[in-house]
Structures are given as structure tokens and as C-alpha cells.
Amino acid sequence: MPDLFTVIDDWLVSLLTGWGASGLILDIILSLIGSLVVVGYLLTLALFIIWFERKVVARIQDRIGPNRVGPWGLFQNVADVLKLMTKEIVIPSGADLIPFLLAPVIATATVLMLWAVLPFTRNAIGTDVSIGVLYLAAVSSLGFMSILMAGWSSNNKYALLGAFRAVAMLVSYEVPLILMLLIPVLLTGSMRINAIVEAQSIWYVFSMPLAALIFYIANHAEVARSPFDLLEAESEIVAGYHIEYSGMAFATFYLAEFLHAFTISALTATLFLGGWRGPFVDQVPTLGIVYFFIKSFAVYFVNVWARGTLPRLRIDQIMDFCWKLLVPVSLLLLVLTVIADKTALQFFSGYSVGGTAIEMLPRSAVLFGVNLLVAGIAVVSLAQQGRRDREADLYPETAVD
Amino acid sequence: MSLTPLHAIFALMSLFTVGGAVGVVLNRNLIYAAMYLVLSLFGIAGLFILLEAPFLAAVQILVYVGAISVLITITVMVTRCVFCKEPPPRQLTLVAVMAALVMVTLGFVIMTRFGGLTPAADVPADSIEQLGVAFVNPQAYLVPFEVASILLLGALIGAIFIARDDLPRDEEAVGGDDHA
Numbered sequence: 011m012p013d014l015f016t017v018i019d020d021w022l023v024s025l026l027t028g029w030g031a032s033g034l035i036l037d038i039i040l041s042l043i044g045s046l047v048v049v050g051y052l053l054t055l056a057l058f059i060i061w062f063e064r065k066v067v068a069r070i071q072d073r074i075g076p077n078r079v080g081p082w083g084l085f086q087n088v089a090d091v092l093k094l095m096t097k098e099i100v101i102p103s104g105a106d107l108i109p110f111l112l113a114p115v116i117a118t119a120t121v122l123m124l125w126a127v128l129p130f131t132r133n134a135i136g137t138d139v140s141i142g143v144l145y146l147a148a149v150s151s152l153g154f155m156s157i158l159m160a161g162w163s164s165n166n167k168y169a170l171l172g173a174f175r176a177v178a179m180l181v182s183y184e185v186p187l188i189l190m191l192l193i194p195v196l197l198t199g200s201m202r203i204n205a206i207v208e209a210q211s212i213w214y215v216f217s218m219p220l221a222a223l224i225f226y227i228a229n230h231a232e233v234a235r236s237p238f239d240l241l242e243a244e245s246e247i248v249a250g251y252h253i254e255y256s257g258m259a260f261a262t263f264y265l266a267e268f269l270h271a272f273t274i275s276a277l278t279a280t281l282f283l284g285g286w287r288g289p290f291v292d293q294v295p296t297l298g299i300v301y302f303f304i305k306s307f308a309v310y311f312v313n314v315w316a317r318g319t320l321p322r323l324r325i326d327q328i329m330d331f332c333w334k335l336l337v338p339v340s341l342l343l344l345v346l347t348v349i350a351d352k353t354a355l356q357f358f359s360g361y362s363v364g365g366t367a368i369e370m371l372p373r374s375a376v377l378f379g380v381n382l383l384v385a386g387i388a389v390v391s392l393a394q395q396g397r398r399d400r401e402a403d404l405y406p407e408t409a410v411d
Numbered sequence: 412m413s414l415t416p417l418h419a420i421f422a423l424m425s426l427f428t429v430g431g432a433v434g435v436v437l438n439r440n441l442i443y444a445a446m447y448l449v450l451s452l453f454g455i456a457g458l459f460i461l462l463e464a465p466f467l468a469a470v471q472i473l474v475y476v477g478a479i480s481v482l483i484t485i486t487v488m489v490t491r492c493v494f495c496k497e498p499p500p501r502q503l504t505l506v507a508v509m510a511a512l513v514m515v516t517l518g519f520v521i522m523t524r525f526g527g528l529t530p531a532a533d534v535p536a537d538s539i540e541q542l543g544v545a546f547v548n549p550q551a552y553l554v555p556f557e558v559a560s561i562l563l564l565g566a567l568i569g570a571i572f573i574a575r576d577d578l579p580r581d582e583e584a585v586g587g588d589d590h591a
Contacts, residue, residue, distance in 0.1 A: 144469040151477025
């Protein structure tokens with residue numbers, strides 16, 4: 011059965027060729043149509059994402075959530091958007107107008123740019139560039155600039171403090187994030203996103219659970235949601251970098267935040283949960299998009315769950331957690347994974363780095379063992395440190411620092 | 412040679428690069444200068460993509476836009492004199508002459524020593540793989556790569572050493588929460 015997306019693509023190509031387009035012009039028109047469709051789809055999906063999140067958080071907090079507009083309150087966000095559009099964008103006196111208005115646009119644009127390399131199905135991918143994973147890292151680092159611009163141009167000390175905190179945190183969590191981005195690249199031997207998906211006949215979350223967990227936590231921090239939401243800690247800095255934003259300018263930041271949270275879920279699903287892979291996907295490639303979104307929403311549910319359950323951390327706790335736990339553990343995991351993988355490849359004949367799930371089984375078992383080992387080391391060292399802390403509290407005179 | 416859309420993209424990227432650089436130099440507002448720098452670096456990344464060097468483009472954005480620009484912007488934001496109305500520098504003519512001299516020299520060297528402008532060669536499809544292999548190949552770039560790594564590590568340790576507050580004001584400050 012032909013893929014739906016290939017059929018559409020073929021039809022568009024024949025239509026445009028009939029109209030006299032060819033070569034580079036044809037490519038440009040097709041890319042434009044593709045990006046418009048994906049962006050339009052994502053901006054519409056954002057309404058559903060926000061509804062989903064509000065419903066889930068409401069249930070966690072024993073409320074009902076939006077339930078007035080439309081069935082199950084589905085159209086609540088449409089009403090909210092209409093309201094926000096009619097609201098005035100208040101520009102504070104002394105604000106730097108151009109960066110002030112540019113910041114929310116850049117924030118949304120950087121999130122949308124990530125989708126250029128995420129495959130919905132085997133054939134439906136914006137562009138399968140050879141540097142896919144590096145592109146993801148590069149583009150997600152662009153978001154810092156928009157936060158800094160917003161915080162600076164608002165002419166508000168809370169906004170600036172919030173922006174500084176945000177960037178300090180985001181830059182720190184970028185380190186374990188990129189280290190763990192390397193794991194799928196190493197295991198696949200390619201930075202191409204589609205190649206990474208193809209290689210996961212056993213999902214990487216099963217062979218590298220610790221890597222998936224660290225990647226997920228670092229990503230969770232990158233979108234600055236509870237428990238990492240100190241950049242909008244109401245009790246400390248009011249609302250952080252977007253305190254002065256109102257109306258559609260605020261809505262754009264809000265949209266960027268929710269879309270980003272969903273995007274990192276899609277990323278986790280692609281890099282560690284096998285993306286569009288699933289039963290019968292070889293016969294019916296269009297099914298891939300269904301699996302992709304089921305997995306993304308499953309990860310997103312965990313994201314919302316953590317947000318609804320965990321309290322906010324202090325900034326020193328967040329930095330400690332990143333630099334003293336996540337970074338050393340990721341470094342150790344990365345090095346041990348490489349050593350174990352290459353050693354096993356050298357000495358075991360049945361060890362295969364590609365192929366079907368059965369052929370990949372020995373490799374997954376070895377990698378899983380490495381993960382267990384590193385997790386064990388991390389837990390033991392944490393426990394010992396906790397004991398040292400308690401002893402230092404109990405017998406301060408004998409404490410050796 | 413006919414004009415293709417690639418020429419338009421090249422013109423746009425050059426405009427970003429050169430215009431951004433001019434903005435950095437001429438703007439009296441330091442924050443704006445930092446933002447123009449981002450624009451300029453972006454233009455360079457675009458030029459790398461046009462040259463079919465996507466790896467360099469991504470690294471350019473990751474390192475320069477994502478890290479160095481953020482660092483520069485934060486540094487500018489916490490400097491004491493962001494809002495000071497400084498008079499325009501008086502040596503503007505001298506600086507312009509020096510810059511023009513550097514450009515002429517560079518152009519002269521490129522045209523004479525490196526054989527002038529040559530048409531771009533075909534880029535192999537697996538250029539990323541070749542680059543990766545070259546980095547770990549002792550005949551190619553292994554030694555420079557490792558030397559650069561050690562240099563960066565040294566810079567990292569040096570930065571930590573300088574930033575570290577090693578002079579305790581009293582004993583209490585040491586015992587506190589320093590269990591690292």
C-alpha cells in the first residue's frame with residue numbers, strides 16, 4: 011500500500027510541473043508548502059495540547075478543568091485565543107520596542123524550527139539532513155537569545171533577573187542534554203534522525219534506560235516546567251522574563267512554552283521510543299504518524315504529570331542536581347557505553363550493531379547492563395554522600411570536609 | 412552566468428553578515444551591538460550552508476549564536492555603563508583606514524598565494540563521515556584535535572580556578588553547604 015504522504019507529494023510535483031515549475035523553483039515551492047502545512051498543523055495542535063494539559067493537571071488536582079466551551083471544554087482555548095487577540099499589548103515605558111516585540115516571535119520560531127527534522131513517518135520528514143541531531147542541538151540553543159531579549163527589553167528588574175536565572179539554568183542543562191543526545195548517535199552511527207529511528211528495532215529506551223531518563227530530565231528542565239520552573243517563581247521574581255507581556259505578545263510566549271514541551275516529548279519519542287516504528291508500519295507506512303503521536307503524547311503525559319505533582323526546586327538545588335549528579339553520570343555513562351560496545355563487538359561473534367530485534371538482543375543486554383552499573387554507582391555515591399551529610403549534622407566537630 | 416535563486420540567498424546572507432557587522436561597529440547601544448553580532452553570525456552560518464558545509468553551519472550556530480553571543484549579551488547587560496551616552500570614538504577615520512588595509516592585504520594574499528577565486532568543487536555526499544574519520548586519523552587531524560581539546564580543558568580548569576572564591580571570610584562560611 012502506498013504511503014499517503016508520497017501520494018500527496020507525487021500529486022503536488024506533477025501539478026506544479028504541469029504549471030511550468032521545475033528544478034530549484036519546484037523545490038522551493040514544495041518546501042514552502044510543506045513548512046506551511048507543518049507549522050499550521052502544529053499551531054492548531056497547540057490548542058489541543060494546552061487543553062490536554064489543563065485537563066490532566068485539573069484531574070491531578072481533583073478538579074474538572076475546562077468544561078464549558080464545546081464538548082469536554084475542547085474549544086476553551088479557541089475562546090481564550092480570541093480574547094487574547096482583542097487585548098491590548100501594553101508596552102511598558104522605557105521598553106526597547108524592537109527586541110520587546112521580536113522576542114516572543116523568536117521563541118516560537120525556534121520551537122517550530124525543531125520540527126523541520128522530526129520524521130512523522132518514514133517518508134514524511136521535513137528534511138532528512140545528515141546533521142539532524144546536531145541541528146536539534148543548535149536550534150534549541152537559539153531560544154536563550156529570545157529569553158534574554160525579553161528580559162532585557164522589558165525594562166523591569168524582575169524580568170531581567172528571571173532572564174538571567176533562566177539562561178543560567180538552561181545553559182547548565184544543555185550539557186547533560188547534549189551528552190545524552192550523543193547516545194543514540196553513537197549507537198546508530200549516524201546523526202540522521204531517520205537512520206536513528208530505523209536502527210531502533212529494540213527501542214533505545216530499553217537498551218539505554220538511564221540515558222533516556224537523563225535526556226528526558228534535562229529536556230524537562232530546558233522547557234522550564236515544574237519542578238524546574240524557577241524562572242517564573244511567583245514568590246521570588248513575580249513572573250520572570252515575560253512579566254511585562256500582555257495580549258497576543260504574551261500568548262505567543264505561552265504558545266512557545268507549550269509547543270516546546272510537546273516538542274521535547276516528540277524528540278524523546280523519536281530518539282528513544284522508536285519514533286514512527288510500530289506494528290504493520292512496513293506494510294502501511296502512513297500508520298507511522300499514529301504511532302509517532304501516540305508515543306509523543308505518552309511522553310507528554312509524563313511531562314504534565316511531573317508538572318502537576320512536583321514542587322519547585324531552589325536555584326542552588328537545581329544547579330547542584332545538574333552539575334554534581336547529571337553531568338558526572340552522563341559522562342560516565344557515555345564513556346562506559348562506548349567501551350562496552352566496542353569491546354563486545356570485538357570479542358563476541360553473535361554481537362550485532364544492527365538488524366532485527368532478535369539480532370540486536372545481545373547488544374541491548376550489554377548496554378542495559380552498563381546502564382544498571384552506572385545507575386548503581388550513582389545511587390551508592392548519592393547514599394554515601396547523604397550519610398556524610400547526616401553525620402556532619404550530627405557530629406559537627408568530627409566532620410571532615 | 413544567469414542569476415539563480417541561490418544568488419539571491421547568497422546576497423541575503425551576505426547582507427546579514429556585512430550589515431550585522433556594520434551594525435556592531437556603529438551602534439552606540441551595546442545591547443543592540445550584541446544583537447547585530449547574532450545577525451552577522453547567522454549570516455555566516457547561512458553562507459556555510461550555501462557552501463554545502465552543514466556541519467560547520469550547525470556548529471557555528473551552536474557555538475557562536477547559542478553560547479558565545481549569550482555570554483557576550485549577559486556580560487554587556489551586567490556592565491556598569493550600558494546606558495552611558497559615550498561620545499562617538501574620535502579615531503574613526505584611523506580605524507576605517509586600518510580595516511581597509513587589512514581587507515586589501517587579505518584579498519591580495521588570497522588572490523596571489525591561493526590562486527585567486529576558483530569554482531567550488533563538488534562536495535562528497537559523506538563529508539560528515541570523512542570529517543569524523545579525519546579527526547581520529549593520526550595521519551590527518553588527530554594531533555591538532557587532541558591539542559585543541561587539552562587547550563579547552565586547560566581553559567575550563569583555569570576559569571574555575573579564577574572564579575572560585577578561595578578566601579574564606581570566617582570558618583562558618585566554609586562548613587556550610589560545601590559537601591562537594
